[in-house]
Amino acid sequence: MPQHEHMERHRKLHGRRFDAEERERKRDARMVHKRSEFAQKVHGIRAKLYNQRRFKEKATMRKTIAQHNERSNKHANDDAVADGAVPAYLLDREGVSRAKVLSNTVKQKRKEKAGKWEVPIPKVKPVADDEMFKVQRTGSKKNKAWKRVVTKCTFVGDNFTRKAPKYERFIRPSGLRMKRANVTHPELKTSFQLDILGVKKNPSSSLYTNLGVLTKGTIIEVNVSDLGLVTTSGRVAWGKMAQVTNNPELDGCVNAVLLV
Amino acid sequence: MEVETSTSVPAAAVTNTGKNLSGVAWTGGSLVGSLNPVNHGFRTADGKGGYIINNTHKRYKRTRRDADGNVIDENDIQDDDIPGNVVVQFRDREGETVGEAMDVPTSAGTDELGTLIRSLLNEDDEDHSTNKAHIPYAFFAKIERITKTTNPSTGEPVVKTHTDEIDITDFNSLKAFLKEYYKQISTEQTLELTYQPLALFKVRPVTRCTDTLPGHTEAILHVSYSPDGKHLASGGGDATVRFWDVNTSTPRHTCKGHKDHVLSTSWSPDGKRFASGDKRGFLILWEPTKGESSGSIKAHSKWITGMAWDPMHRNNGKCERLVTSSKDGLAKIWNVRTKRCEATLAGHTDSIESVKWGGEGLIYTASRDRTIKVWNAEEGDGKGRVGLLVRTLVGHGHRVNTLAVSCDYICRTGPFDHYGKIADLEVRDRDSDEWREAAYKAAVAKYNAFKGSGEHERLISGSDDFTLMLWHPTENKRPIKRLTGHQQAVNHLAFSPDSRFFASASFDKKIKLWNGRSGDFVTTMTGHVGAVYQVAWSSDARFLVSASKDSTAKLWEVPSGRKAKETLPGHADEVYALDWSPNGASVATGSKDRTIKIWKH
Numbered sequence: 001m002p003q004h005e006h007m008e009r010h011r012k013l014h015g016r017r018f019d020a021e022e023r024e025r026k027r028d029a030r031m032v033h034k035r036s037e038f039a040q041k042v043h044g045i046r047a048k049l050y051n052q053r054r055f056k057e058k059a060t061m062r063k064t065i066a067q068h069n070e071r072s073n074k075h076a077n078d079d080a081v082a083d084g085a086v087p088a089y090l091l092d093r094e095g096v097s098r099a100k101v102l103s104n105t106v107k108q109k110r111k112e113k114a115g116k117w118e119v120p121i122p123k124v125k126p127v128a129d130d131e132m133f134k135v136q137r138t139g140s141k142k143n144k145a146w147k148r149v150v151t152k153c154t155f156v157g158d159n160f161t162r163k164a165p166k167y168e169r170f171i172r173p174s175g176l177r178m179k180r181a182n183v184t185h186p187e188l189k190t191s192f193q194l195d196i197l198g199v200k201k202n203p204s205s206s207l208y209t210n211l212g213v214l215t216k217g218t219i220i221e222v223n224v225s226d227l228g229l230v231t232t233s234g235r236v237a238w239g240k241m242a243q244v245t246n247n248p249e250l251d252g253c254v255n256a257v258l259l260v
Numbered sequence: 261m262e263v264e265t266s267t268s269v270p271a272a273a274v275t276n277t278g279k280n281l282s283g284v285a286w287t288g289g290s291l292v293g294s295l296n297p298v299n300h301g302f303r304t305a306d307g308k309g310g311y312i313i314n315n316t317h318k319r320y321k322r323t324r325r326d327a328d329g330n331v332i333d334e335n336d337i338q339d340d341d342i343p344g345n346v347v348v349q350f351r352d353r354e355g356e357t358v359g360e361a362m363d364v365p366t367s368a369g370t371d372e373l374g375t376l377i378r379s380l381l382n383e384d385d386e387d388h389s390t391n392k393a394h395i396p397y398a399f400f401a402k403i404e405r406i407t408k409t410t411n412p413s414t415g416e417p418v419v420k421t422h423t424d425e426i427d428i429t430d431f432n433s434l435k436a437f438l439k440e441y442y443k444q445i446s447t448e449q450t451l452e453l454t455y456q457p458l459a460l461f462k463v464r465p466v467t468r469c470t471d472t473l474p475g476h477t478e479a480i481l482h483v484s485y486s487p488d489g490k491h492l493a494s495g496g497g498d499a500t501v502r503f504w505d506v507n508t509s510t511p512r513h514t515c516k517g518h519k520d521h522v523l524s525t526s527w528s529p530d531g532k533r534f535a536s537g538d539k540r541g542f543l544i545l546w547e548p549t550k551g552e553s554s555g556s557i558k559a560h561s562k563w564i565t566g567m568a569w570d571p572m573h574r575n576n577g578k579c580e581r582l583v584t585s586s587k588d589g590l591a592k593i594w595n596v597r598t599k600r601c602e603a604t605l606a607g608h609t610d611s612i613e614s615v616k617w618g619g620e621g622l623i624y625t626a627s628r629d630r631t632i633k634v635w636n637a638e639e640g641d642g643k644g645r646v647g648l649l650v651r652t653l654v655g656h657g658h659r660v661n662t663l664a665v666s667c668d669y670i671c672r673t674g675p676f677d678h679y680g681k682i683a684d685l686e687v688r689d690r691d692s693d694e695w696r697e698a699a700y701k702a703a704v705a706k707y708n709a710f711k712g713s714g715e716h717e718r719l720i721s722g723s724d725d726f727t728l729m730l731w732h733p734t735e736n737k738r739p740i741k742r743l744t745g746h747q748q749a750v751n752h753l754a755f756s757p758d759s760r761f762f763a764s765a766s767f768d769k770k771i772k773l774w775n776g777r778s779g780d781f782v783t784t785m786t787g788h789v790g791a792v793y794q795v796a797w798s799s800d801a802r803f804l805v806s807a808s809k810d811s812t813a814k815l816w817e818v819p820s821g822r823k824a825k826e827t828l829p830g831h832a833d834e835v836y837a838l839d840w841s842p843n844g845a846s847v848a849t850g851s852k853d854r855t856i857k858i859w860k861h
Contacts, residue, residue, distance in 0.1 A: 085479045085497020085521040087836045088565045089661065089751055089793070092587070092611070228790075233829035234812030236789050 119243045120186075120257050124217030127152070127204045132213065136171065147171065153178050153248035155196050155212040155220065170211055178214060181254040183222050183242050195223040196254070197239050214254055218244045222256065342366055342438050347450045350377060353712050361450050366435040370428065373399055377455050398760065400425045400454040401437070403444040425778045427760075427819060428453070456760065459800035461678055463844035464861035465815055466805070469830050470846070471509035473856040475502060480850030482525045482837050486534075487673045488680035489843035491548050493534055494850055495522030501536050503548055506846070509858055513551025517544050524564055528579040529572040529674025530699060532690065533596060535582055537564025543584055545596050555599050560586035568617040571671035573707040574638065577700030579674075583623055583637075585612035591625050593637065593647060603647025605635050613660060619667035619707060620717050620734050622650060626660035632721055634733050651737040658724035664753035664762055666718040666776065669797070670710045673842045675702035678799045680843045710759075718776070720762055722750030728764055730779040741779040745772055752794050756801035761818060763804055765792035771806050773819055785816050787824040794838040796847070805847050807835035813849050813859070828859050 017023070042050055133148035147169060154172040162168060184191040200219040202208035214220065225238040242256035349361040359380040364373070374397040407420045431437040438447060445451065478497030485492055485506075492504040499518040504511055520539035527534055533554075534546040541560035544553055563586065570581035581602065585591040591605040591612055610628035617623050621638040632653040636643055665671075675682045675698075682702045689695060716732040723729075728743040728750055748768035755762045759776045766772070771785040771792055790809030797804055804816045805828075813835055815826040828849070837850035847859040 081499045081520055085481055087481045088523040091563065230789055230810045232811055232832055234789060234810045234827055
């Protein structure tokens, strides 16, 4: 046992070794391993005593840490009122979805009038004609090149019949025709497979809109009657807009997000 | 297996009498056919109104043919199969006969029958000066239905007879009614008609939104008009209670005091106090005129689901006692003046969903533990202490959601009439003893006039087992009737102010209307596309409004309306709360979109 503060005195008189801090750091770093080694090795009454002591040390440590963190801790605000108030008759009812499933057709109509959409994918890469169409050579010598085959997915209505070959300028291959889309409701965070009702706007060209081409960013109308969405006048909404979020021709399916 | 048979009327006999009678109708000014000697020849107008017994006639086995020789189906009854006249005996609600049995043309409708009743009653009553000459009436006929079933264990046939009350106001004329029920009612015997006066005033149906009241910063969970219809209060998810000026539709007071969603609110019957309960179990009392709190009580350990005031006709006009029910399974009776709990009604093993204070000194609580309990609310000779469990009504198979008592509306409006005034009252100062006495007298008079004599207090309960049950809780612990028809849980029930009907709102998007006395099914109102949350009656019992999840309220005509008379669109989200002003002027709806809308004619 040191009788005086002779270590401190020596340090004051002669200074410390140059690598003192480094050695200290290393010793500390080694300490945990040493402890662990001992804790694993020890058994019997020594182990019991050691664990008791260590438990107390750790408890003190936790308390100290909590005290230090006191200021920065987040406290539950007792006066805050929780969101999502429901009447007493709906409280504690299982199976009742409280998610908001309301449309605002008024807003939607206003947007439609302005011709502008605030959409999840505002900018899309325009698709050029030569990417969209493949030239189909016709005639017995295959020297005519006025026919085009659409290379992207399309939506074709139920009552569509092909024109006579002589007049059919654009061919929409039946293998690339889509009838249903996987539509995600952004607020409900769920997706549904819904029937496509029509293509409202293809951002690349109005020609593509008329042809019903489904590319990334296209606005389509989907049948939402199964979702039970209600308009403000209390009627069941059945057609709603959605925007295509994937490249259907690469994925083989149409994924879309509902515009609410 | 149920087979429904009935007393059969030989079709040929009906035809014959019909033809013979076609000349006898409405002779001169006298409607009273018993004075007409011709009628006695082939009718027994015994005046006692002997009830329909099984007919001894045998049905003729022959095919009837029309002019072209086509076979007429015997069940397909024609207009001329119903005789031109029928013997009618009127009875009032207590079962007393009014006038003699008389011959009435079957072409008569409710209006003509009403004229007849008025002339009969005015003979006794010399007072012609009052409005009695204009009182409209509703008429009910009793029919007997015989149900034959087989006992499943023994295989023996069981014959059950039950009496149904049919409201003939639904039909254009007696003829239409007799045609509908020709199997159950013999036109050869006295037809017993029970009459009931309807409201003299008429409430105009609401059609348009006159005001939108913004202010709440969260969903509105409760709106209610004061008993005199002069104040509107709302409680919302933003933990405030707000009082609104009805005339100008502007906010009057915003009361802060709650620390959580205000789930239930209630006006005292005298309109002087307003109580609100929140999700943390606090009960706060407010003074509506000042907008100040007069006391806060930590009433329950969990949220308050409902509350009901002591009806004014039972408490000497004091309106000091309030019962609250809670999720913690307890109901407590509070004296709001002393802020003391008078009794704790413990016994339910699960959350209490609804509490009602009946007009006969009993409290009814409905719980998730599938039972309804009846508690004594008053001390008195032979009654025992306050809070004593009187009986437990068992019958539902799932949690009981809601209750309605026949006198709900009368107890709610207390002494006030449909103008929001107290009859024969000169005193203006509401705090004076004279006012209290006069109000008490008015409340008692109103309740007695409503109750009549020998009427049971009726209780309806709606449950998650999709059924409703009718009880006479003052005397019997067994249900009177089990009403089926809904396809999902029943959320709300409301008796019409005259207790002639009650309406049930269900999550199956439908409202059903039932006869208030017998519990017979009347009609289904379809049109909502979302769950129906609440219903409210107009004070004259001629209209009903409903609030729904589909963001609309709808107005229905009673009892004929199967389709909505008006749709009240405008809310942007689910409509949670609804109330029709007792003076009939306006309807208030509160929605999840944080606005209150006022609807008027």
